[in-house]
Amino acid sequence: MDIDTEELLTSLTKREDNAAIKSYQNTVAVACPACEKPFDDLVVCKQNPTSLDLSKQLDLCVGVDDGQAYIFTHS
Incomplete structure (x- = not known):
């Protein structure tokens, strides 16, 4: 998956x-690069390994760009 990270991140609202x-947070219904459906949140992993604590069950799409994992959440 090719992710245009600069364009993608300028369309989203930074949360953490x-x-x-x-x-x-995806407040403008940007399409997920993997499944082409709007996603809820994007998590960019800055460390390897990284642990995530999820408070609810989510569908996930994952991509890698420049050695960083990009996790797109769908509820």
Whole structure:
């Protein structure tokens, strides 16, 4: 999957930025690059490995760009 990260991130609302991850909310219904359906949130993993605690069951699409994992959540 090719991800145009610059264009994608400018369309999203930043929610969290810490040492392990950055998270963004999709408030404008941007299409997921993997499944082409709008996604809810994007999590960018900054560390390898990274652990995520999910509070609810989600469908996930995953891509990698420049060595970072991009996780697109769908509820």
